[in-house]
Amino acid sequence: MTPIRRYLQFALFGIIFFSLFFLLNLFVIWSFADLFNIAHDWVFWCIVFISTIIYPITMVVDLIAHSRWVRVISILGSIWLGVIVESCFILLLYDGASQFVHIEKRLAILILLTSVTVLSLYSLIASLYIHRRTIELPFSKLSRDLRVVQLSDLHLGSTYWLHYLSRVAHIVNSLNPDIVLITGDFADDVSIYQKESLPIFSLFKAPVFMSLGNHEVYMNSNMKTLAAQVNIAVLKNEVLDRGDYQVIGIDDGYTAKEIGTLLRQLPYEKSKFTILMHHRPIGFEEASFEGVDLMLSGHTHQGQLFPFNFLIRLAWKRGKGLYQHGNSFLYVSPGTGTWGPPFRFGSFNEVTLFLLKAKTSDKKRSRL
Secondary structure, eight states: OOHHHHHHHHHHHHHHHHHHHHHHHHHHHHHHHHHTTOOOSHHHHHHHHHHHHHHHHHHHHHHHHOOHHHHHHHHHHHHHHHHHHHHHHHHHHHHHHHTTSOOOHHHHHHHHHHHHHHHHHHHHHHTTOEEEEEEEEEETTOSSOEEEEEEOOOOBTTTBOHHHHHHHHHHHHHTOOSEEEEESOOBSOGGGGSGGGHHHHTTOOSOEEEEOOHHHHHHTSOHHHHHHTTTEEEOSSEEEEOSSEEEEEEOTTOOHHHHHHHHHHSOOOTTSEEEEEESSSOOHHHHHHTTOSEEEEOSSGGGSSTTHHHHHHHHOSSOSEEEEETTEEEEEOOOSSOSSSSOOSSOOEEEEEEEEEEOOOHHHHHHO
16 A cells, blocks of 8 residues: 555545544534533533544544553543444434434433443443354365464554453463464554563464554554564565465555455465455455465454444445355454444454364265
């Protein structure tokens, strides 16, 4: 991805995110102001403005200052983001119901505030739970069984910190993998990769490899050097030969057609079992055509929050779970962490274990 293309993507994302967040804040605060008979004066607009900027401002300051107090405010700001999102859809449900059923104003306020509180608390608690999922797949190109763990979208440094990574590492070790693959957006703060963090990263018993997600691309740093300080090997449009199998890592930012072109240029053996790490779930058909057996992706977070769990189907052809094309498989992780609000509703943070079985061919079975 060219620098101009990268900056344009980042700028476009920022404009869309800020505009949508402003509209969400305006809708929620306007609705509650009407319920409480509060005038839409200059104080009202100040509240809307402050509510809109508190999360992005504290997030940026936190990434720069690394202050404990700023971090606390940043986390509170991210929680507020989640509360606003949940409030928006509860209010939409209320507005829809009020067209058919008259609800007395005091009762409506009680129902709305209780619903927002309960839903927000549940979503916050759910975001702390780490689900373990096991997927077993047979492959004729494998000469032996493999245990592969996928992590994706931890977003360390925004909401979660190294203590969360230690929890993840203990879960990963309990699964006894041969290799750990991280499909991008591992950290939002480059300070995570400092040598002082090495003791936490050293908890992983299996070798760890990573492809770059959009957040690593936005950081515009030498990720191979940074990650190497904490024993993570970054595959930047590279092939890793592991003897009887190979792993490919392709940076985020390529189109499906470009992924196919890049795979044709990389020096790997199509007759050998191949795993492709690519952050966004695109280019699966091209990867299958180029001999990739298992493609691992993330990015979508499985929507993370209701109703985005359903809306991702409109944005992504393959937004969550396991897919097959020919003899190839794609798995789209819901993410091992969260971005934005530390909320999960309708999805969970996930550590995924792949039990890849060496499938004996019919010809070999007939000789046994």
